[in-house]
Amino acid sequence: MDFVIKARDLKKIYKMGEVEVEALGGVSFTIERGEVVAIMGPSGSGKSTLMNTLGCLDRPSSGEYILDGESVASLNDDQLASIRNRKVGFIFQSFNLLSRLTAIGNVELPLRYAGMLEGRRERAKSALEAVSLADRMTHRPYELSGGQQQRVAIARALVNDPAIIMADEPTGNLDSKVGKEIMNLLLNLNRERGTTLLIVTHDPMIAEQTQRVIRLRDGLLDPDVSGAAGSGKAAAGEKK
Amino acid sequence: MNVTQALLEALESLNGNKLRSGLTVLGIVIGVAAVIAMLAVGRGAEASITGSITSIGTNLLFVFSGGMEGGGRPGGGGGSGNNDRPLTLADAEAIADPFAAPSVQAVAPALQGSGTVTFNGENASTTISGVTSEHALVRNMEIAEGEFINDEQMLGRMSVVVLGPETADNLFGHHDGVVGETIRIEGQPFRVIGVLVSKGGGAFGSEDDAAYVPFSTAQARLIRRNSRDRVDVIFVQAVSADLVPQAADEISNILRQRHRTPIGDDDFTVFTQQDFLSTFATITGILTIFLGGIAGISLLVGGIGIMNIMLVSVTERTREIGLRKALGARKRDILTQFLAESSMLSLIGGIIGILFGWLIAFIVGQIAAATNTMFSPLVGIDAILLATGFSAAIGLFFGIYPASRAANLEPVEALRYE
Secondary structure: OOEEEEEEEEEEEEEEOOEEEEEEEEEEEEEEOOOEEEEEOOOOOOHHHHHHHHOOOOOOOEEEEEEOOEEOOOOOHHHHHHHHHHHEEEEOOOOOOOOOOOHHHHHHHHHHHOOOOOOHHHHHHHHHHHOOOHHHOOOOHHHOOHHHHHHHHHHHHHOOOOOEEEEEOOOOOOOHHHHHHHHHHHHHHHHHHOOEEEEEOOOHHHHHOOOEEEEEEOOEEOOOOOOOOOOOOOOOOOOO | OOHHHHHHHHHHHHHOOHHHHHHHHHHHHHHHHHHHHHHHHHHHHHHHHHHHHHHOOOOEEEEEEOOOOOOOOOOOOOOOOOOOOOOEHHHHHHHOOOOOOOOEEEEEEEEEEEEEEEEOOEEEEEEEEEEOOOHHHHOOOOEEEEOOOOHHHHHOOOOEEEEOHHHHHHHHOOOOOOOOOEEEEOOEEEEEEEEEOOOOOOEOEOOOOEEEEEHHHHHHHHOOOOOOOEOOEEEEEEOOHHHHHHHHHHHHHHHHHHHOOOOOOOOEEEEEHHHHHHHHHHHHHHHHHHHHHHHHHHHHHHHHHHHHHHHHHHHHOHHHHHHHHHOOOOHHHHHHHHHHHHHHHHHHHHHHHHHHHHHHHHHHHHHHHHOOOOOOOOOOHHHHHHHHHHHHHHHHHHHHHHHHHHHOOOHHHHHHOO
């Protein structure tokens, strides 16, 4: 089987002075190419830590993590930056667009960091077309509605053809109608392009639309409900 | 990301906060302008002094009575109580001997004193020099009107005078059409036979305020010295600039022989124009370094301003940095971005500062011209390069710390920053 994510016994321990806090207590699961998976859990359950680790924004303290065939647990900062650039598309709750840049400028950013010199505009344009924003290319973020801003962010996540798109509460800052549109857009991308989606949410309505839900509790997979391939160990996870 | 792109983006980003960028740039503008203007003033002073030293003659040597170690300025008035033999006309003639001193082109002995000149009730105190006909040649003097003292007037001890233009102005209110008038020097009548071309003020006071009479006339009636034939100073022109040192040696040998003094115990001093030039070059060099140093401090303060604003900017844009890192920016990319911004600030400041400094130098020159001071600040290409290089270095130096702080932010922390 073709796995985009293979995580085995991922642990993340934060040192806060003398106290060690275990945010992830050994998490193992896999995600197949083309899957739509939701990560759910109460706040403080380690969702964000897991997402950051899977998105290569942070390194696990221990454990093995293979993203799109590359083992990333022991890479240095610049190598991680390159992995994020090529393999991961991020969508944030608060859009995180750069207000100085136009919509297309924002979408171009990952291509710029990929070192692409020519054809950036065309790539960025087709990504904006994919989210039906071709007519808003030269608008700046503050000239766009929330839903439009999130669609620019989706285009930005798409533009480098990543192996996986990770969305952190993508509809959290939107009203329910627009949120629904954004979810439909993401699911359409999955259907039409086969894009693998990982969505962190605490909205059950959204989780319902995904194929599988990974539930976290106290830094471990919740064994009762998780459809994960491997369940968390019964270690007593301390959490903040 | 290549450099051009980084600079363009930096420009765009700085443009987003015009007031702040403008104020930061202002610090550099003031610093660079100060450096340029100060160096220009120093350079101008040097050029003006060099110019005035050159204008007193070409390949000129000065022979004064009294040894170098004889205390104080050489060549003072007569009657000193020491055993130095004074310079005499005979000494001057010996120096003029082409066999003994082949490197010497012309010799002009002179008596120098001061006195009051009067015309129609107008009084003026001025320098009075008793000179020979060679004086005009040796001292690069040009006649605006009339003629200089000739040998006949010299031999006849005639009561004729050549006036500097300023003295003529003081007496007549103008300096043309005065040839043929009779003025009084120390009460004695003298006929004006010529007026000199203005040389402008110089390091030795104005050469334009002077009256020149035949040497013999001065000796007999105006500037009395306690011994006959005594001269105050002998001006010597060497054949060429290369032969100036050799001429100095020849003069020294002749005078040692005539005065019977051992080497190292001379009772005279030979001073060359080059000696003057190097003395003043040292002084103006110190002046320039001093002024430039003060200006450099203001440039440093401007640099600290850049660092300050870049640190604020990094803090403000922590989230942006986090996002860029999430999108794949490496440390180097972030470093480049912030260095480009700080360099841009100092570059723009540098360019405006150069123009501004130039303007200041120009205005100083205009003021000097308006007040008849022979002084024009020179903006040298080296000063421009220095200021540009220095401000670019300041942009980089003071940008590195904030930029590396930005580059080393943890993406997770940065993204979470509110």
